[in-house]
Amino acid sequence: MTAHDVNTIADAVARKYWHAVAFESQLASGPVALSLLGEPIVVARLDDNVLATYDRCPHRSSPLSTGEIRVDPSGTECLVCPYHALHFDVDGRPTHLPARPDERLAERLSLITLPAQVSHGMVWVSLAEQPIGGIPDWSTYxxxxxxxxxxxxxxxxxxxxxxxxxxxxxxxxxxxxxxxxxxxxxxxxxxxxxxxxxxxxxxxxxxxxxxxxxxxxxxxxxxxxxxxxxxxxxxxxxxxxxxxxxxxxxxxxxxxxxxxxxxxxxxxxxxxxxxxxxxxxxxxxxxxxxxxxxxxxxxxxxxxxxxxxxxxxxxxxxxxxxxxxxxxxxxxxxxxxxxxxxxxxxxxxxx
Ligand SMILES: [Fe+2]
Known part of the structure; x- marks a missing residue:
C-alpha cells in the first residue's frame, strides 16, 4: 500500500475515536464550527448539554454554525438555522418553525447527532456512533x-x-x-x-x-x-x-x-x-x-x-x-x- 492508501484507511480508524473539538469556554459565545477529518461539524451548548452534529441544515443545507442559540416556545435552548429559523433541540429534533408554527416537522428534518462530552475544560466529539478508546482524565486541570x-x-x-x-x-x-x-x-x-x-x-x-x-x-x-x-x-x-x-x-x-x-x-x-x-x-x-x-x-x-x-x-x-x-x-x-x-x-x- 502507498502512504496515501494507508492514510485513507487511517481516516476510518480515527473516525472511531474521541477528538478534542473546542475548549468548554468557547461554547459560551455561541456555536463553534470546525472540520474534523474533513467533515464540517458544529458544536453548541444548549442549556446544560452539548449538541454536536454535521454543520448543515437537513432542510436546505445552510451551515448551522452561522445560526444562533435561542429559547424555543417550550422554554428550552435550541440551535436555530440562519436560513429559515428552523429550531433544533439538543437531541437534534426539529422543534419549531416560526413561519409555520403549526406545521408538523418530519422526522427527516432531524439532525444526525454525534457523541459529545465535556471533560476537564475540553469538549470531545466522535464521528462514530459508539466511540472506542478513551477521553483522558485531565482532572488536575x-x-x-x-x-x-x-x-x-x-x-x-x-x-x-x-x-x-x-x-x-x-x-x-x-x-x-x-x-x-x-x-x-x-x-x-x-x-x-x-x-x-x-x-x-x-x-x-x-x-x-x-x-x-x-x-x-x-x-x-x-x-x-x-x-x-x-x-x-x-x-x-x-x-x-x-x-x-x-x-x-x-x-x-x-x-x-x-x-x-x-x-x-x-x-x-x-x-x-x-x-x-x-x-x-x-x-x-x-x-x-x-x-x-x-x-x-x-x-x-x-x-x-x-x-x-x-x-x-x-x-x-x-x-x-x-x-x-x-x-x-x-x-x-x-x-x-x-x-x-x-x-x-x-x-x-x-x-
Ligand atoms: Fe518540542
Whole structure:
C-alpha cells in the first residue's frame, strides 16, 4: 500500500475515536464550527448539554454554525438555522418553525447527532456512533489547588501523527528548544536516557502508551527564567491516537502537567494536512506566579516545535511509517511503538 492508501484507511480508524473539538469556554459565545477529518461539524451548548452534529441544515443545507442559540416556545435552548429559523433541540429534533408554527416537522428534518462530552475544560466529539478508546482524565486541570492556562486552538500545517511523535520525543529538546528549556547540544546534561514504555491497556486493548524518563532541562517557566539545569521526571500518558498528557516532576512539591490534543481538521490522506492544537498547562507550585509570562514561555516552546514540524514535507509517509524514507535512532522507541499501534489499528480496519 502507498502512504496515501494507508492514510485513507487511517481516516476510518480515527473516525472511531474521541477528538478534542473546542475548549468548554468557547461554547459560551455561541456555536463553534470546525472540520474534523474533513467533515464540517458544529458544536453548541444548549442549556446544560452539548449538541454536536454535521454543520448543515437537513432542510436546505445552510451551515448551522452561522445560526444562533435561542429559547424555543417550550422554554428550552435550541440551535436555530440562519436560513429559515428552523429550531433544533439538543437531541437534534426539529422543534419549531416560526413561519409555520403549526406545521408538523418530519422526522427527516432531524439532525444526525454525534457523541459529545465535556471533560476537564475540553469538549470531545466522535464521528462514530459508539466511540472506542478513551477521553483522558485531565482532572488536575480543574483542581482549584493548581494554577493553569489554555493555549490554542491553534492550526498547524502538519500531520497530527507527526505532532504526537514530536510531543512524545525527548531527543529534540537540546536542539529545537535550545532557546527555551533545552540544556543545549553537547552539554553533558543533554544525553537522552533509555525510555521505559508500558502499553496502556483497557479491557485487553491497547489504548495508549505510558512512558517515562528522568533527564535534565532548564529550570525555567518564563523566557527570562534562570539557565540552570534541573533533573526532572518526565512521565507521559499517550491516549491513542492524538492525545497526550506529560507530567513533569521538578521536585517533591513541584509538578507541572501539559495536556495536549491534536485534532485533524483535514483527512489524514490530504496533501495539505492540518491539525488544531489544544493545550492546557497546569502546575501545583508558584501559585501566585506570573501566569501570562508562563503562557508566553509555553507559546514560544510551541512555536519552536511548529516551525520545525511545518518544515517537514507533509505527505511523505503513512501514519504508521509506511514509505518512510526514514531510519530510527536509539531514542525513538516511543515513535516506533506509536507507529506499531497505528499498524495494528490499520490491519484491524482492513480485516
Ligand atoms: Fe518540542
Amino acid at each position: 480543574d483542581d482549584t489547588a493548581n494554577v493553569s492556562f489554555q493555549l490554542g486552538p491553534e492550526p498547524w500545517a502538519a500531520m497530527p501523527t507527526r505532532i504526537v511523535e514530536n510531543f512524545n520525543d525527548l531527543g529534540h529538546f537540546a536542539t529545537v528548544h535550545a532557546n527555551t528549556f533545552g540544556v543545549g547540544e553537547g552539554a553533558e546534561f543533554a544525553v537522552v536516557p533509555t525510555v521505559q514504555i508500558e502499553p496502556h491497556d483497557v479491557d485487553g486493548a491497547t489504548i495508549g502508551l505510558d512512558h517515562g524518563v528522568t533527564m535534565h532541562q532548564l529550570d525555567r517557566v518564563t523566557l527570562d527564567g534562570p539557565l540552570v539545569p534541573i533533573l526532572a521526571d518526565f512521565d507521559y500518558r499517550h491516549v491513542f491516537p492524538f492525545v497526550t498528557e506529560l507530567r513533569i516532576t521538578y521536585g517533591p512539591d513541584r509538578v507541572e502537567w501539559i495536556q495536549v490534543a491534536f485534532t485533524p481538521t483535514t483527512s489524514l490522506a490530504s496533501a495539505t494536512p492540518a491539525t488544531l492544537v489544544f493545550q492546557q498547562n497546569v502546575r501545583n507550585f508558584d501559585l501566585d506566579g506570573d501566569v501570562p509570562a508562563w503562557h508566553d514561555f509555553q507559546a514560544e516552546v510551541n512555536a519552536e516545535d511548529r516551525r520545525l514540524l511545518e518544515s517537514i514535507e507533509p505527505d511523505m509517509i503513512g501514519v504508521d511509517g509506511t514509505d518512510a524514507h526514514e531510519a530510527s535512532l536509539g531514542f525513538d522507541d516511543v515513535t516506533v511503538e506509536y507507529r506499531r499501534l497505528w499498524r495494528s489499528a490499520i490491519a484491524a480496519e482492513r480485516a
